Amino acid sequence: MQKKLKWTTFLCCAFVCACLIGLGQGIAAGGNLDSIHAKKNITCVDCHGHQKPVKGDTVENDVCSRCHGTYETLAAKTVNPKIPNRNPHKSHLGDIDCAVCHMAHQPSEAYCNGCHSNYKMKIPGGK
Numbered sequence: 001m002q003k004k005l006k007w008t009t010f011l012c013c014a015f016v017c018a019c020l021i022g023l024g025q026g027i028a029a030g031g032n033l034d035s036i037h038a039k040k041n042i043t044c045v046d047c048h049g050h051q052k053p054v055k056g057d058t059v060e061n062d063v064c065s066r067c068h069g070t071y072e073t074l075a076a077k078t079v080n081p082k083i084p085n086r087n088p089h090k091s092h093l094g095d096i097d098c099a100v101c102h103m104a105h106q107p108s109e110a111y112c113n114g115c116h117s118n119y120k121m122k123i124p125g126g127k
Contacts, residue, residue: 031107032103032105032106032107032125033102033105033108033125034105035125036124036125037104047063047064047104058099059098059099059104060097061097061098064102071089071090074089075087075089075090077089086112088101088110088111088121091112096111101123104125107125107126107127108123108124108126108127109123109126110122110123110126
């Protein structure tokens with residue numbers, strides 16, 4: 001015997017679905033890395049896994065490297081022929097955490113600019 005779906009249950013489900021769709025559209029409309037990823041159909045689960053992230057958590061470098069490649073690969077992609085010694089992925093700091101510069105849910109900032117203000121490096125999803 002099938003139970004009838006209560007009208008209030010239906011409305012609650014419809015409201016939750018509408019909110020989730022709106023949230024997804026809101027994320028995709030922004031300029032941070034979460035938006036850039038969403039526009040390419042990369043979901044929260046792809047980076048964070050199935051566990052709910054806790055505020056302040058970051059994604060480990062090995063997760064980023066699955067799509068973006070190793071530091072060596074990134075250094076080759078981000079070399080500036082005019083100033084080859086200013087490569088954010090081949091610096092005197094070595095291999096730092098991706099999340100030091102690349103922040104998904106707030107504007108990203110090139111860490112190098114903190115000390116080297118004359119560099120004015122731009123970064124995807126940045127200010």
